Amino acid sequence: MTVQWYPGHMAKARRxxxxxxxxxxxLIELVDARLPLSSxxxxxxxxxxxxxxxxxxxxxxxxxxKATDAWCAHFAAxxxxxxxxxxxxxxxxxxxxxxxxxxxSEKVNRAKQKGLxxxxxxxxxxxxxxxxxxSFINKSARRSxxxxxxxxxxxxxxxxxxxxxxELLDTPGVLWPKIDTPEQGLRLAVSGxxxxxxxxxxxxxxxxxxxxxxxxxxxxxxxxxxxxxEPITWTDIQTVWPQVQPLFQAIGKRRGMLIKGGxxxxxxxxxxxxxxxxxxxxxxxxxxxxxxxxxxx
Numbered sequence: 001m002t003v004q005w006y007p008g009h010m011a012k013a014r015r016x017x018x019x020x021x022x023x024x025x026x027l028i029e030l031v032d033a034r035l036p037l038s039s040x041x042x043x044x045x046x047x048x049x050x051x052x053x054x055x056x057x058x059x060x061x062x063x064x065x066k067a068t069d070a071w072c073a074h075f076a077a078x079x080x081x082x083x084x085x086x087x088x089x090x091x092x093x094x095x096x097x098x099x100x101x102x103x104x105s106e107k108v109n110r111a112k113q114k115g116l117x118x119x120x121x122x123x124x125x126x127x128x129x130x131x132x133x134x135s136f137i138n139k140s141a142r143r144s145x146x147x148x149x150x151x152x153x154x155x156x157x158x159x160x161x162x163x164x165x166x167e168l169l170d171t172p173g174v175l176w177p178k179i180d181t182p183e184q185g186l187r188l189a190v191s192g193x194x195x196x197x198x199x200x201x202x203x204x205x206x207x208x209x210x211x212x213x214x215x216x217x218x219x220x221x222x223x224x225x226x227x228x229x230e231p232i233t234w235t236d237i238q239t240v241w242p243q244v245q246p247l248f249q250a251i252g253k254r255r256g257m258l259i260k261g262g263x264x265x266x267x268x269x270x271x272x273x274x275x276x277x278x279x280x281x282x283x284x285x286x287x288x289x290x291x292x293x294x295x296x297x
Contacts, residue, residue, distance in 0.1 A: 017171065018047045020124055020158070024169060025104050026052040028096065030127035030136060033057035033084055034064075035287040036071045038187045039128055042180075052103035053080055054123075056096055058132040060084035067286035074290035087135040096140075100166065124169045130193050137161050137170050183207070183234070187287045192278045203237045205270035206244045208277055210234040211287065219283040223276070224251045 021027065032039040036057055045053070055075055060068055068084050075082035081099045085092030101108065104121050111119045125133050141161055161168045179185040186207040189199040210232040212220040217229055224247075232243045245266075251257075252264030255272065259265045276282060 014043065014047070017044075017126070020169060020171065021047055021051060024051065024122040024124040025107055026054065026100060026121065026123045028054050028056060028100065028123050028125045028136075028168070030056045030058050030087075030125065030131045030133055032131055032191050032193065033060040033068050033071070034062060034285065035187045035191055036075075036082075037288055037290075038184045039131060039191070039193060041126070041128060044126060054096065054099045054103055055080055055082040056087075056092075056136065057082055057084045058087050058136065060092065061086045061089070062280040062284060064284050064286040067289050070290050070292075074292060085136070087132040087139055090139040093136070093140055097166065118165065120165055120167055122167045122169065124171065126171055128188075128193055133170060137168055140168065182236070190274055190277055191287065200237075201274055202267060202270040205248075205273040206237055206240060207234055208273065209244050209247055210240055212282075212285070216283070216285055219285065223282045225254055226250060 027044070029040065029044065036055070040055075057063070057068060057071065063084075072082045072084065081103060083092055083095045083099050085096060087093070100121060100123060107121070108119055125137060127133050141163055158169060158171045161170060179188070185194070185199070186204050188194050189204040190208045209220070211234060213229050214231040214233070217231070220226065221229060226247065229247065230243075232240060234240055248266055248269050249264050251273070252266065252269040255269070257265045257268045257272070277285070
């Protein structure tokens with residue numbers, strides 16, 4: 001999967017982020033709980049200047065709870081506080097505040113020793129587009145202060161949001177200038193982090209079907225009334241397509257997605273698959289697991 005980036009834009013975004021990070025006490029990094037590694041910005045830690053980092057795993061209600069637990073343990077082993085959350089309902093956001101004060105306890109203690117009665121913690125909210133930053137801020141503030149939407153790139157400009165003794169800096173989503181592997185790009189595409197016109201929807205859907213055939217075959221079969229399917233190992237679209245295509249045909253016929261002549265509209269099937277995965281209609285699915293954990297069921 002190939003995605004086009006514009007180095008000049010990315011360099012400017014990086015300079016802006018570096019200057020803003022120097023103004024805050026901590027980073028609140030939002031990632032998608034279904035793909036916590038692929039949805040992290042790998043250059044963020046290079047710019048963090050030793051600021052404490054809290055990971056908020058959004059969309060935890062859509063992710064496999066076993067995988068979420070495994071990811072929390074994985075990040076904890078790296079010395080990073082990770083909090084699963086549903087930014088739409090607000091579930092888990094109270095734990096984010098506790099984690100923020102825990103991560104900045106040194107500053108708080110120093111301020112108390114100096115006799116300061118009111119201590120303001122400033123944190124920068126960062127993450128790739130469409131990971132839920134604006135919803136996180138609105139729920140935390142208990143009012144609509146940031147524009148939201150289910151498409152990437154809704155936040156256009158930064159703003160400070162005051163939440164009592166916490167001040168949050170909202171920033172536009174910044175995606176890295178290159179995707180390291182085709183699989184990483186496809187995971188981001190299926191999750192909804194990448195705008196639809198950038199990727200091939202049939203390739204993204206085929207990638208998901210191959211992944212689900214090994215990791216979540218029961219959910220795939222139940223949703224689309226398929227017989228038992230053989231595990232498909234993803235390599236590339238050309239190699240895997242002969243194995244995936246019969247499944248697309250079966251799903252298309254069951255859903256009545258046909259064109260003239262009674263042939264299955266493969267593109268329509270692909271778009272439906274990706275949309276239903278993003279909406280969680282197949283069940284709770286995680287697209288990647290920590291290297292130290294495996295999905296055993």
